[in-house]
Amino acid sequence: MDSAIPSSPVAVVGTITVLTAYLIAALAAGAGIVGNHRKDARMVRASVHGLYAFFGLTLLASGLLVYAFVTHDYTIRYVALTSDTTMTTSYKITAFWGALDGSLLFWVLVLAAFSSIAVAANMRRHKDMIGYVVATILLVQLFFLTLLVFDKNPFGTYVTKPPVEGEGLNPLLQNYWMVIHPPSLYIGFVAATIPFAFAIGALASGRLDDMWLSSVRVWALICFFFLSFGLILGGRWAYEELGWGGYWAWDPVENAGFIPWFTMTAFLHTAVVQEQRGLLKVWNLALVILTFFFTIFGTFMTRSGVVASVHAFGEDNALALQFIVFMVVLLVISIGLLLHRLPRLREEGGFESFVSREFAFLLNNWVLLACAFFVLFVTMMPTITEAMWGERITIGPAFYNRWMTPLGLVLLFLAGAAPLLAWRRTTRERLYAQFLWPTGFAVATVVLLAIFVPATRQLTPILDDALRLPIPMLNFGLCAFVFGSITQEFVRGAQARKKQTGSDTFTSLIGLVLIKRRRYGGYLVHLSVAVMFIGFAGRAWDSMTDRTIEKPLAVVEGGEKLPLAQVPKEHQFKVRGYTFVYRRLVQTSDDNKVATTAYVQLYDRDGTPLSLLAAARWNFRKGTEPTTEVDIHEGLDEDVYLILTGYDVDTGLANFRIYVNPLINWVWIGFVMLAFGTFICLIPLRAVELVSRRPTTPAGKAADVGAVLLLVGVLLGAMAGVANAQAPQGGPPSQQMSEHEDEVVRGRGHADDAGWAHRFPPDSATAANLMNELVCLCGGCKRENLRDCKCGFAAMERKKVLGLLAGHDLTSPAGQATARRAVIGAFVREYGGEVLVAPPTKATWLVPYLAVAGGLALIFFVGRGLVRKGSAADAKPAPVSAADADVYDEKLDDELRDTD
Amino acid sequence: MTSSETPTESTDATETSAEPGTTPAPAPSPASPALPRARAVAPSALPPWLLAVAVVPPGWFYILRIQRWHLTSSAVMLMICWVAIVLIGYFGIRMALAATAGDGEGWFAPRGEGDELEREKRSLLKAIKEIEFDRETGKLSAADAASLTAVYRARAIEVLRAIEAETGQALTVREQILADVRVRQKLEGKVKKAKEKKKQGKKESAEGGA
Structure with a gap:
């Protein structure tokens, strides 16, 4: 523990609280284990109360820390490092999780809250294993508290005189996304602990029936939702704030949240198989353990410095070692328990057919696991190569996309195909009947696109440079297949219910969704995935253009929506059919920063004024790196994304980078649908029963209508909130752009404030491809390629590429290949293999191929073993005596009538 | 959160007193009517909501008073801290009592x-x-x-x-x-028969009178 003597009462009380929490957690965990083992109810109840008391302690510690933030208690180091007096209250509160120490305490708080709710809700059902559950949760808490108490105490104080003013939160984090993105990801991570704790409780106590599964289903859904929410928010944040025109770059910290998402999604599917067929018990337990392990591994990646990322907290070897020890202990205990109980987890029966819903779910699981392990392996590859060969290679988004694209398309196909299959087996006739319309719709879509939208035929490399397929067309075809499949499910389901109940179509549809919430909520989630894939497909046609405008248009009559016809041609510039008119450059300032904003009027292809875009650059007085504030004109078809990359306040000169991103908003819309689908799955039975009671009074009917309107209003409001980007504010100016010597520019590293983004653009396709394949090694941008990085270093490297290409013949394919080899060879000789976006060694390239081959072999051989055709798995009906037959049939029919 | 516990404990207490062989309390004599016996009620036996109402608002009142009745962010944080302290005290006491009191009969009983x-x-x-x-x-x-x-x-x-x-x-x-x-x-059917009988009886008495 930090030996500094706290001089703040808040620090003193906070430290004592954390220490007391440590003690209570240890006592309660011990009581839980001993009580459950000895079947001593007193000890088990004591452990449960200890868990609730622990929650109180973490709440107190968190409350004190936030109190220190809002009262500017800079005697506490963490407060001084992450806040200052100029920050608004909301950012002071979010500074709680803004850095490592506070984020660990936040994790402990959220887990304490969730676990208290989970234990309270499930204690009666799981009395005989709740002690183990509580102990598991508290042992995990003890790990994080060990980090807090002995290493990362957020209440540590200054030994010498504390500062008068704090350093403030990183300006990139002073954004409203910071309020919701980290908490949502933390909630997702923490929610994975609850299923893990129940799984360990089941294994430790020997309660191996399916009861633990139904208790953790809600938490698994919560984990899935908040991980999805956190990932989408992170993407949206990157899109609005980082100014590189995209939303996902396979950054290691992003991947850390994505990996457990894959395994939790897999668990949600095979949990259904276990409930329906009693199969895959060991698989589900393993998935839950793996998901929790990946949340810890992801935390390890981001907090230990093993991966290089703009998000990472920094390098900390001591912390890395503690995490490694914890992960090893976690795996040993979990796998040990699983192996110990293996004989009792053997299943009766198996898969009867490849063409069955359970096999489709299993296939989906394998693909999801393949995605998880691929992303994990490639994320850790730079660290592995550095440890083994002393060379840290760089792997860019292009490599990830080449492998994740085909895997994603397989998942998309399964999202449409699995709902069409029956449990156990689907006969050939049924298969034809189920697949006819969705397949026809998909084929029709592909044909129409091929004829009327030739851009969809664009070839994209997957797996290897040599393999190029019309991925956009395949993508849209599969999306159409999913739409057709899900729509067919809703239509046929409503028709079946209508026949059963005799009600109208709309009522049947609502009743269907409410009664079969998990199935139809899941279908909505599948549909949302297809919608998001429409957004992903748009990346195939996005464009980036750099422009420099010497001076803005002088202010004239007509205000902001100046008719285009009145604008002189020399003040217009066009990109992808849009016309831009640079209006003015404005400087403003406040206590925090000086902001320079360029106002650009955007016009549609037919000259209609669309919006006044305000792209800015902010220079903070505290000397941190300047930030880019983009402005975006959003549309369902495409976004126009404007960045101010450089300017000269005296002359009014401005450098712009314009991205046109087709279909990108479908990604956000898809997430809103995913949220709605998950909400449907989470509706409790009691709520359905409440809604099912028909109102007989006018007031009751009016209340029903009001509730529906309120729900629709909330959903629309959420959609509007998610879809609405934060408008950038005006600001003041920065350094003037001037010519620099090559060495001086390179020496400045990643300094993107001097307007170098537009310099030395590619003048040929070969140059453009090379600039996409070479990484900027300025040391500040973290693996952006030369084309995208806006710094002077990247500009000089682009100049070098153009210089190397100057003597080559680029008119023929052979000449282009020779030129490419020469340029790549020159860069590799100078910088080594890390200058390439994709890993250079054959060994590295080989691994994904081997994995794919291994996966296909796994599917064939293991799947064949799992599938048991014939009557071996079918239990023969037990003979019922003639006297009993009618009586029990009638009783069973009575029970079935009451079951919905 | 704790309501699930309180009924169990009170149920256990009820079951214990209902078991056969338990000596009932002696009946009070007519000369000296029984007075209600005062007993100390442990805090853990009180309903949680009652404790919350009794303890939390006064603390909030005091916090607002020292903040001069301004509901600032620091006041809100202090109020949250007060709730946390109440939770710690309540569950800390219950943790200690649970470890020492009660026999937990039925907790690990095999499920039917x-x-x-x-x-x-x-x-x-x-x-x-x-x-x-x-x-x-x-x-x-x-x-x-x-x-x-x-x-x-x-x-x-x-x-x-x-x-x-x-x-x-x-x-x-x-x-x-x-x-x-x-x-x-x-x-x-019985009610209908009784009504008919009564009607018949009235009719007969009316005819008899006439």
Whole structure:
């Protein structure tokens, strides 16, 4: 523990609280284990109360820390490092999780809250294993508290005189996304602990029936939702704030949240198989353990410095070692328990057919696991190569996309195909009947696109440079297949219910969704995935253009929506059919920063004024790196994304980078649908029963209508909130752009404030491809390629590429290949293999191929073993005596009538 | 959160006092009417909501008073801290008491066979309904659905038989309703007969008078 003597009462009380929490957690965990083992109810109840008391302690510690933030208690180091007096209250509160120490305490708080709710809700059902559950949760808490108490105490104080003013939160984090993105990801991570704790409780106590599964289903859904929410928010944040025109770059910290998402999604599917067929018990337990392990591994990646990322907290070897020890202990205990109980987890029966819903779910699981392990392996590859060969290679988004694209398309196909299959087996006739319309719709879509939208035929490399397929067309075809499949499910389901109940179509549809919430909520989630894939497909046609405008248009009559016809041609510039008119450059300032904003009027292809875009650059007085504030004109078809990359306040000169991103908003819309689908799955039975009671009074009917309107209003409001980007504010100016010597520019590293983004653009396709394949090694941008990085270093490297290409013949394919080899060879000789976006060694390239081959072999051989055709798995009906037959049939029919 | 615990403890107490062989309290003598015996009530025995109402608002009142009645962010944080302190105190005491008091009888009692059978019954019924639904939406042919349903029905019948043996309850819900209707009809029949008899009696007395 930090030996500094706290001089703040808040620090003193906070430290004592954390220490007391440590003690209570240890006592309660011990009581839980001993009580459950000895079947001593007193000890088990004591452990449960200890868990609730622990929650109180973490709440107190968190409350004190936030109190220190809002009262500017800079005697506490963490407060001084992450806040200052100029920050608004909301950012002071979010500074709680803004850095490592506070984020660990936040994790402990959220887990304490969730676990208290989970234990309270499930204690009666799981009395005989709740002690183990509580102990598991508290042992995990003890790990994080060990980090807090002995290493990362957020209440540590200054030994010498504390500062008068704090350093403030990183300006990139002073954004409203910071309020919701980290908490949502933390909630997702923490929610994975609850299923893990129940799984360990089941294994430790020997309660191996399916009861633990139904208790953790809600938490698994919560984990899935908040991980999805956190990932989408992170993407949206990157899109609005980082100014590189995209939303996902396979950054290691992003991947850390994505990996457990894959395994939790897999668990949600095979949990259904276990409930329906009693199969895959060991698989589900393993998935839950793996998901929790990946949340810890992801935390390890981001907090230990093993991966290089703009998000990472920094390098900390001591912390890395503690995490490694914890992960090893976690795996040993979990796998040990699983192996110990293996004989009792053997299943009766198996898969009867490849063409069955359970096999489709299993296939989906394998693909999801393949995605998880691929992303994990490639994320850790730079660290592995550095440890083994002393060379840290760089792997860019292009490599990830080449492998994740085909895997994603397989998942998309399964999202449409699995709902069409029956449990156990689907006969050939049924298969034809189920697949006819969705397949026809998909084929029709592909044909129409091929004829009327030739851009969809664009070839994209997957797996290897040599393999190029019309991925956009395949993508849209599969999306159409999913739409057709899900729509067919809703239509046929409503028709079946209508026949059963005799009600109208709309009522049947609502009743269907409410009664079969998990199935139809899941279908909505599948549909949302297809919608998001429409957004992903748009990346195939996005464009980036750099422009420099010497001076803005002088202010004239007509205000902001100046008719285009009145604008002189020399003040217009066009990109992808849009016309831009640079209006003015404005400087403003406040206590925090000086902001320079360029106002650009955007016009549609037919000259209609669309919006006044305000792209800015902010220079903070505290000397941190300047930030880019983009402005975006959003549309369902495409976004126009404007960045101010450089300017000269005296002359009014401005450098712009314009991205046109087709279909990108479908990604956000898809997430809103995913949220709605998950909400449907989470509706409790009691709520359905409440809604099912028909109102007989006018007031009751009016209340029903009001509730529906309120729900629709909330959903629309959420959609509007998610879809609405934060408008950038005006600001003041920065350094003037001037010519620099090559060495001086390179020496400045990643300094993107001097307007170098537009310099030395590619003048040929070969140059453009090379600039996409070479990484900027300025040391500040973290693996952006030369084309995208806006710094002077990247500009000089682009100049070098153009210089190397100057003597080559680029008119023929052979000449282009020779030129490419020469340029790549020159860069590799100078910088080594890390200058390439994709890993250079054959060994590295080989691994994904081997994995794919291994996966296909796994599917064939293991799947064949799992599938048991014939009557071996079918239990023969037990003979019922003639006297009993009618009586029990009638009783069973009575029970079935009451079951919905 | 703790309401699940309180009923259990009070139930345990009730069960203990209801057990045979327990000596009942002596009846008060007429000369000296029994006075209610004052007993110390442990905080843990009080309903949580009552404790919350009794302890939390005064603390909030005091915090607002020292903040001069301004609901600032620091005041809100202090109020949250006060709630946390109350939680710590309440559950800390209960943790200590739980470790020393009560015998926990029934906590680890093996679950009744009846519960397991009911669970399996519900699972089988759902599976049969799923097969019916798959048949109606065209995923399964009638023959496949029938053969799959036969398997589940056979097992469900076994489970129903086992439940009856466990609980001794022979009537299904439908049979119970039919039995209730029969009783009601019988009652209504009796009432109707009594009314007719009364009417007849009045008529006869009126005719007799005339």
